[in-house]
Amino acid sequence: MTDLTERLENKASTAAAPDSEATLGELMSAFEEFKRTNDGRLKELEKRGAADALTEDKLSRLNQALDGAKAAMDRLALERARPALEAGRPEQGDEYKDAFSAYVKRGEEKALSIGSNADGGYLVPTETETEILRRLAAVSPIRAIASVRNVSSSVYRKPVTLTGPAVGWVAETAARPQTTSQTIDAIDFATAELYAMPAATSAFLDDAAVDVGQWIADEVNTAFAEQETAAFVSGNGTNKPKGFLAETQVAEANWAWDKIGYLATGVSGDWPAGDESDVLVDLVYALKAGYRQNASWVMNRKTQGSVRKLKDAEGNYLWSPGAAAGAKATLMGFELVEAEDMPDIGAGTTPIAFGDFRRGYLVVDRMGVNVLRDPYSAKPYVLFYTTKRVGGGVQDFDAIKLLKFSAS
Structure with missing residues (x-):
């Protein structure tokens, strides 16, 4: 062994x-x-x-x-799924891709006016933007399970129904009493700027074999994923997305719209003394049936290590490994998503989330990834200030539940 x-x-x-x-x-x-x-x-x-x-x-x-x-x-699995970036740009043609490559390698700006940005820099070709977003979905755990909406404005306003119209059964000839109207609210999802600044040498850029679109995607995707995942989990909403753990948390018995419900383990900073797995069962069934069908667990690696030791009443382990490349581990039959930005088990922390994140959390991407070439600030290196705008927040507060390691 x-x-x-x-x-x-x-x-x-x-x-x-x-x-x-x-x-x-x-x-x-x-x-x-x-x-x-x-x-x-x-x-x-x-x-x-x-x-x-x-x-x-x-x-x-x-x-x-x-x-x-x-x-x-x-x-x-990620290496095998990686597509080539040589398909061209249908909207702008290969001429734009070639011009963008010349801009990245040598600073030439001709033929790039259609991709210029008022804030400085130029739009990357479509296939490069697509590759960046595809890789973000692969390496950003919350993005992979959340809903994603592409928008062209800086703020996306989503209408939500808090209470539906009153309905009821009546006899064929009975009077129809007036019903109350439904209550509609709106949630605003503002996008904020996310940036990375990869550097390259002039010799590297002069290499004719370098695919600059692929190189930019390789350099920025991990930096983008790490920053946005942290924000999707616990961001405060100021110049970044608002994380689901940053929402007001209340005991499930007191749940109300605009709050995230939690169940307590009954012990501060630890699992219950006996029948540890019962609190996980309770958390599963705190979620309504309509949400459980596509629900996932979200926790970090250390918490997953603790969960691996738990058994059910018949002595069967609750955790099972993914049985194929790209497959996620499961806990009690539900997929387990590993997000390192979730807190560790501790007094009063909520290290385990369970819910339908597709319905519960919305990621908003403003279309376009911009690159500004800077050959001056860090000579002899050339910096590439790469930006995209992204927002996010809870869109259905009933779709996500938390396990809190506290006495109450």
């Missing part, structure tokens, strides 16, 4: 593409070993009141190994 653990840990730290079948086999083997080790830890707890330090260390390494094998499989 030591050799298997070391191989999987190596996969977590290397960028080399793995063999998907071999990695899948090792992932499942590691999960079986994880279950055997955790069963032994539970027996030690029952017998002596404490687990052996070697057992805890092995379990920790197996947790890391499982994460590493899954990350390796996902990298391979």
Whole structure:
């Protein structure tokens, strides 16, 4: 087992593409070993009141190994799905793409007027913008499960119905009493500027083999994904999207529109002393049936490591690994999305979210990604100030529930 653990840990730290079948086999083997080790830890707890330090260390390494094998499989799936960027620009033609390439490489600005931006810089070709957004969906966990709306203005206003019109049953000839009208409100989703500033040497840009669109997409997608994911989770809404954890949180019994409901574990900073998994079952059924059909769990890696140890009343593990490249792990049959910006388990924190994020959270993308070339600020490097506008916020407050590690 030591050799298997070391191989999987190596996969977590290397960028080399793995063999998907071999990695899948090792992932499942590691999960079986994880279950055997955790069963032994539970027996030690029952017998002596404490687990052996070697057992805890092995379990920790197996947790890391499982994460590493899954990350390796996902990298391979992303590489295989990567499209070429040579299809041209239908709206502007290859002439614009060639002119944009000349601008990035040498600073030439001819034929770029149709893509100019009043704030400075030029629009990237369509296929490059599409590639950036596609990769954001692949590496930004909240964007991947939320609704995404493309807009051309700086603010998107979404009407929502708080209460519908009153209806009822009546006899064929009975009087129809006047009904109350429905209540409609509107939620504004403002877009804010997100930027990255990759740098390149002149020698790199002079290389004729360099696809500048692909290079820009490679450089900015991770930076964009990290920043926007943090905002989608806990952003305060000031010059950034508003995260679902930044909304007012209330106990589920007191839930009202414009607030996110939570269930408490009953213990500050920890799981309940007994029947730990019951609070997860309660959280699932705090969500209405219409939302549960497409619901997902959202938590960070450390919380997932804790959840992996939980069993149901029959002794079955609640967590299961994704059985294919690109497939997500599941918890109680629902997909588990790993978002590192979720808080750790602690006193009063809400490290676990459960809900239909497609209906619950809206990401607003303003069309267009702009690039401004700067060869002066960091000589001998050329900087590329790359910006896009994105907003986000909760659009249905009943679609997301939280688990709070508190006494009440």
